[in-house]
Each structure stands twice: as C-alpha cells, then as structure tokens.
Amino acid sequence: MTESRxxxxxxxxxxxxxxxxxxxxxxxxxYAYQQVRGWWPSLQHQPRAVGVxxxxxxxxxxxxxxxxxxxxxxxxxxxxxxxxxxxxGRVICQFFVTAPLDRDIE
Numbered sequence: 001m002t003e004s005r006x007x008x009x010x011x012x013x014x015x016x017x018x019x020x021x022x023x024x025x026x027x028x029x030x031y032a033y034q035q036v037r038g039w040w041p042s043l044q045h046q047p048r049a050v051g052v053x054x055x056x057x058x059x060x061x062x063x064x065x066x067x068x069x070x071x072x073x074x075x076x077x078x079x080x081x082x083x084x085x086x087x088x089g090r091v092i093c094q095f096f097v098t099a100p101l102d103r104d105i106e
Contacts, residue, residue: 010047014093015040015082022096028070028080035068036080036096043084047091051084060085060094070098077101 019040023033043050043063051061062083070078079101083094 009089010044011090012041012044012093013090015043018093018095022080022098026098028098032068032070032080036065036082039065039068040082040093043082043091047084047086051082051086054083059087064101069101075100 019033019036022028022036028036048061051063054060054062060083062081065080065082068080070080072078077100078098081097081099083097085092085094
C-alpha cells in the first residue's frame with residue numbers, strides 16, 4: 001500500500017516506500033538515510049519552487065537533498081536527488097538516486 005501524507009496544501013505520496021527502496025539498493029550510511037528521511041516532508045511547502053523541472057517533463061522535478069554528502073568511492077563526492085511529480089494537489093515521489101554532486105548547487 002502506498003503511503004500518503006496530507007500536510008499543508010499538498011498531499012505527499014510514495015516517499016516512504018521510495019526512500020526504503022533507495023536504502024535497500026544503495027545501503028547509504030545511517031546519517032544520510034536520516035537526512036533524506038527528515039528532508040522530504042519539507043516538500044509540503046512550495047514543491048514547485050524547491051525542485052528543478054526535468055526537461056521535456058514539466059510536471060516532473062528533481063531536487064538535491066541539502067547538505068547530504070555521501071563518501072567518495074572514487075567518483076567524487078556524491079549527493080542524493082529526489083525526483084517527484086507535482087500534479088493537482090499531490091506531490092508523488094518517483095525515486096531517490098545517488099549521483100555525483102555538482103559543487104555549484106550546494
């Protein structure tokens with residue numbers, strides 16, 4: 001069953017499930033997992049302003065989890081992105097992903 005949480009004027013859906021899927025796949029350090037877990041509820045406030053539009057998909061955005069840096073495994077510092085869809089009054093998590101961190105965004 002998909003988790004859904006209504007807060008403010010937005011309903012957040014699927015974040016807990018996608019977070020657990022990311023955790024199971026990537027095995028992040030606990031501090032990073034806790035940072036991501038604490039961050040996603042902030043999307044209840046202006047989710048369109050937080051994320052960057054995915055080119056060609058105006059309803060889909062991605063956002064870096066602020067100050068969430070993962071150990072360098074030979075590819076440089078990595079961060080965590082959340083991809084989500086904003087439609088109607090809902091914010092629906094698509095997935096979390098670990099990616100090389102562009103230092104210009106922090």
